[in-house]
Amino acid sequence: MIELEIGHAFADLAIDIRFRANSRWLALFGDSGAGKTTALNAIAGLLEPERGRIALDGQILFDRCAGISISAGARDVGYVFQDGRLFPHLDVRANLMYGARARKRSTADMMSLVDLLDLGALLERMPLSLSGGERQRVAIGRALLSQPRILLLDEPLIGLHREARMQVLDYLSRLKQEIDIATLLVSHQPEEAAALADEVILLDAGQVSAQLDVATFAARQKISVPASQAG
Amino acid sequence: MSTLTSAEWQALLLSLQVGFLSVLASLPLAIGLAWLLSRKRFPGRMLVEALMFLPLTLPPVVTGYALLVLFGRNGWIGQWLDPLGIVFAFRWTGAVLAACVMGFPLLVISIRVAFDQVDQRLERAAETLGASAWRRFFTIVLPLSSRGIIAGCVLAFARAFGEFGATITFVSSIPGETRTLSIAIYELMNLPGGEAGVARLTWVAFAIALAATLIAAGLGGSLWGRRRHD
Numbered sequence: 001m002i003e004l005e006i007g008h009a010f011a012d013l014a015i016d017i018r019f020r021a022n023s024r025w026l027a028l029f030g031d032s033g034a035g036k037t038t039a040l041n042a043i044a045g046l047l048e049p050e051r052g053r054i055a056l057d058g059q060i061l062f063d064r065c066a067g068i069s070i071s072a073g074a075r076d077v078g079y080v081f082q083d084g085r086l087f088p089h090l091d092v093r094a095n096l097m098y099g100a101r102a103r104k105r106s107t108a109d110m111m112s113l114v115d116l117l118d119l120g121a122l123l124e125r126m127p128l129s130l131s132g133g134e135r136q137r138v139a140i141g142r143a144l145l146s147q148p149r150i151l152l153l154d155e156p157l158i159g160l161h162r163e164a165r166m167q168v169l170d171y172l173s174r175l176k177q178e179i180d181i182a183t184l185l186v187s188h189q190p191e192e193a194a195a196l197a198d199e200v201i202l203l204d205a206g207q208v209s210a211q212l213d214v215a216t217f218a219a220r221q222k223i224s225v226p227a228s229q230a231g
Numbered sequence: 232m233s234t235l236t237s238a239e240w241q242a243l244l245l246s247l248q249v250g251f252l253s254v255l256a257s258l259p260l261a262i263g264l265a266w267l268l269s270r271k272r273f274p275g276r277m278l279v280e281a282l283m284f285l286p287l288t289l290p291p292v293v294t295g296y297a298l299l300v301l302f303g304r305n306g307w308i309g310q311w312l313d314p315l316g317i318v319f320a321f322r323w324t325g326a327v328l329a330a331c332v333m334g335f336p337l338l339v340i341s342i343r344v345a346f347d348q349v350d351q352r353l354e355r356a357a358e359t360l361g362a363s364a365w366r367r368f369f370t371i372v373l374p375l376s377s378r379g380i381i382a383g384c385v386l387a388f389a390r391a392f393g394e395f396g397a398t399i400t401f402v403s404s405i406p407g408e409t410r411t412l413s414i415a416i417y418e419l420m421n422l423p424g425g426e427a428g429v430a431r432l433t434w435v436a437f438a439i440a441l442a443a444t445l446i447a448a449g450l451g452g453s454l455w456g457r458r459r460h461d
Contacts, residue, residue: 044359045358045359046355046358046359071358072355072358072359073358073359073360073361073362073363074361075359076361077359078359078360079356079359081352081356085352085353085355085356087353087356087357087370087371088353088375089374089375098357098360098362098370099360099361099362102357102360102361102362102363102366103360103361142360143359143360146360146361
C-alpha cells in the first residue's frame with residue numbers, strides 16, 4: 001500500500017497531492033504539469049517535499065514533521081525514467097546488472113528477465129545503438145533487476161513512435177502478468193493507463209481530482225478525453 | 232641538429248620527471264576540488280576559486296618566493312617538515328612542488344569542465360538503483376569524464392614541463408638536481424657559445440609542448456564548452 005500526502009511549491013505550480021492506494025498497478029493520470037512526475041520523484045527520494053508524509057507498505061519513507069527522509073538509494077524503488085537514462089559508457093548487460101550489483105542482490109533471475117523482455121540479442125550492445133523502444137525495455141529490466149519493492153514508471157512510452165509504443169506496452173502487460181511487483185505508472189495517455197492500471201488517480205493542477213477503478217476511468221475517458229490526449 | 236649533451240639529457244629527463252610526478256601528486260587533490268566546485272555550493276567557494284587561480288595571475292617569481300617563505304627550511308611549513316626529513320628548497324622535490332602549484336589551476340579547470348559535462352540525471356538514476364555516492368563517482372562520473380581528466384593531465388604536464396620562474400626562484404639551478412630544461416635553456420643563452428645547445432633544447436621543448444597540446448585538444452574535444460544538466 002502506498003500512502004502519499006505531499007505539498008510543495010514550485011515557481012509556477014503549487015502541488016498538494018494526497019492519496020492512499022492498495023492496487024498492485026496504480027496509475028497517476030493527468031495533463032503535463034499536473035504534478036505526476038513530482039509525486040514520483042518524491043516517492044523515489046529525488047525530491048524532498050516542503051511538507052507531508054510518504055509511506056510504502058507501512059514503512060515511512062518521508063515524514064517532514066518527524067524529520068524522516070530515507071535516502072533515494074535506500075528506498076528500494078525501481079525508477080524507469082522517461083528517457084531511460086541508460087549509462088552510455090556501459091553495455092546493456094552492465095546496465096542491467098548495475099542496480100543488482102549496487103544493492104548486492106542475486107543476479108540469478110537475470111536471464112529469465114532477459115527472456116521476458118527479449119533482451120538477449122541486445123546484451124553486448126551500447127545504449128547509443130539502441131532504438132527508443134529497446135532502450136526503455138533495458139531501463140525496465142535494469143530497474144527490476146535491482147529487485148525493488150515498487151516499480152515507478154514515468155511515462156515510459158513517451159517519445160516512442162506508435163509501433164514501438166505498442167511493443168513496449170505489450171512487454172509491460174506481460175510483465176504485469178508474470179512478475180508480482182507493486183507498480184506506479186505515470187501517464188497522460190488514457191489508453192496506457194487503462195491498458196495497465198488496476199486503479200487510476202487523476203491529477204489536475206497539482207491536486208488529486210478523482211481516484212477511480214480502471215473500468216470507471218475508461219468509461220469516463222471515452223466521454224471526456226480530448227483528442228490530443230488520445231493519440 | 233646534433234644530439235643532446237649529457238647535461239642537456241639530464242635537464243630534459245629532470246623536466247620529464249618533474250612533469251610526470253607533479254601531475255601524479257596533484258591529481259587526487261585536483262579531482263576532489265574540481266568535484267566540489269562542480270557539484271557543491273559552500274561558503275567561501277569564491278575564495279577557494281580565487282586562491283586556486285592565483286598561480287595563473289601572480290608573477291611566477293612571486294609564487295616561487297611564496298613557496299620559499301612557506302617551504303624553505305626555515306619557512307612557515309618547512310620548519311616543521313625539516314625534522315621529518317622532508318625538504319623542498321633547492322631540491323628536485325621542490326621543483327615538483329613548484330610545478331604542482333603552477334599546473335594545479337589548469338588541472339582543476341579541465342577536470343571541472345569534464346565533471347560539468349557529465350549528465351547529472353545519470354547520477355540520479357544510479358542513486359535510485361542503490362549506488363552509494365562513491366560508487367556513483369567511480370562508476371559514472373569518473374568514466375564519463377575520463378577524456379577531460381586525461382586532457383587536463385596533459386595540459387598540466389606541459390605547464391609543469393616548461394615551468395621556469397617559480398622553479399628558479401624556489402629551488403635555484405643546481406645541475407642534476409633542479410636544473411630543468413627551461414632553466415638549462417636560460418643559462419645556455421647567457422653562456423658564450425651556448426646557441427647550439429639553446430637551439431637543441433628549444434626544439435625538444437617545442438616538440439613536447441606541441442604533442443601535449445595536440446593530445447589535450449584531441450582528448451578534450453570541446454574542452455572549454457560547458458553544458459550543465461540538472
